[in-house]
Amino acid sequence: MNKAWTFVLFGSLFEVGWVIGLKHSSDVMTWTATIAAIVLSFGFLIKATQMSLPVGTAYAVFAGLGTTGTVIAEMVFFDVPFQMAKVLLILVLLIGVVGLKLVTGNSQEQGGKS
Template identity: 30%
Template sequence: MEWVYLIVAGFLEITWAISLKYTEGFTCLLPSLFTGAAMLGSVYLLDLSTKSIPIGTAYAVWTGIGAAGTAIMGMIWFGEPHQAMRLVCIMLIIAGVIGLKINI
């Protein structure tokens, strides 16, 4: 169950990072509340996942999911650059996350 918590925490990491763009410096109430809730949920689920997953592995997977997912969503939603080298680097992050899961 801890891996499920960790994966959901990673997706909440993506959620808050993307929604941060809509807070306008935390001056817009609803996006700010949503972002804060996603942050809290993400950290809480990360904490739950560390009951059986080593903290180093959990943190690396959590940030990997967040970084790769946010970069991909930025390309899709915000038209951010998607050059081949950037995509290769994102794939390397994903490969690292998968490698950490396989070795546990």
């Protein structure tokens, strides 16, 4: 995995943190952590797109992984009921995310190089 995709992965992990934080924050410390996670999440995404990834593909993968992580974390840590339909739809989402990653080649260049 190249460095840009690693930034997308880290951004997605912080996205899970801030999305959960929006629901569960209740004091200054947890709100501060949520805001920090938002900044880090989008910072990693921006860095990934500045390096080499197309914005649309990077954002789709970022959002897909963040959504998947959030749903799983809610089930594991916050006792959200397990639903087979939800898990199957998450699997479809992950297949799409992996497909986008696979069809986005490393040969794309930024700028007007010729």
